[in-house]
Amino acid sequence: VNKWGSDTFNHYLDIFNSIDAVTAGIFLCPAYEMFHEPVPDPDWSTIVPSFRHLSPADLAMYDTQKIYKYGFAYDTIIAEGRLYMEYLITKIKSFTGRATILTGCRVESLTELSFYGENFAAVINCTGLGARELVDDASMYPIRGHVVRVKAPWIRYHVEAENKENPTLPAYIIPNSDTIVLGGTKALDDDDLTPRKEDRDAILARCIAAVPSLAASEFVEEWVGLRPGRPSVRLELERFDSNGGDMPPVVVSNYGHGGSGLTLAYGCAGDAVELLQKEKII
């Protein structure tokens, strides 16, 4: 996982250092995290630049409410999902003659793909939670996440603050180019896409406790998404004997990234390509 994370981080850094940074929604951002007790360094501490522990004096500057006892800081990459996806789609469309883009169609079975008039050498299955039905993967489950978007242009850093009542639910504050994302929730096996007032209120309360100036922010919108949960990412190649049927001969599964799809995307995509190269399919 660390390799997937570092390959992805380096890919985003390359975009950040290119003319594409703005359209792709990729930028570098200072970050700090605060905890009630000391915690081990995260695995990714060696991937991000400038990882350092906060001294008591540094912590006191960030934690004006004197809630936290421990913290670290680093520089991170923000990848704005909405912009980055648009950027990728535009890039794929530019592969004239080499890419067929079908939008808005739900595939009920992998055998159905032959009806789109192509003889696919391989299919890469990146359907996230959809793999539950598409390939009958019963280990997939939804992890419901609710976020709130506000206007607070004075916030130019990422913050994560531990929640004592529920350590799996930290307050997080993620600056985007025009708004700030406040989160979050993590409800396993909950696939209700309707935002709940109690979640919104709890998110705002936790984020305002960590960064009091957010009380002056302006609400823009909120949304609920389903992270594709799985005990581990599924990234593997299978060959199928179609026996004259319509099953694609090769399927690479690349799904089940839980809450880390943006963090691992490029590294996993690289491994998917490598699997195809090893099998001499591309």
Ligand SMILES: Cc1cc2nc3c(=O)[nH]c(=O)nc-3n(C[C@H](O)[C@H](O)[C@H](O)COP(=O)(O)OP(=O)(O)OC[C@H]3O[C@@H](n4cnc5c(N)ncnc54)[C@H](O)[C@@H]3O)c2cc1C
């Ligand atoms: C609230 C929230 C916060 C998040 N925060 C982070 C974060 O901080 N860091 C991070 O790295 N990631 C984050 N994510 C991203 C996320 O957790 C996932 O890991 C990521 O979206 C997975 O990407 P994916 O492309 O594999 O799956 P998805 O994004 O679920 O995309 C799957 C696509 O396949 C399509 N599909 C499925 N089945 C079919 C079918 N049968 N036929 C046709 N199309 C189909 C779906 O419509 C969808 O477009 C967050 C997500 C949420 C909801």
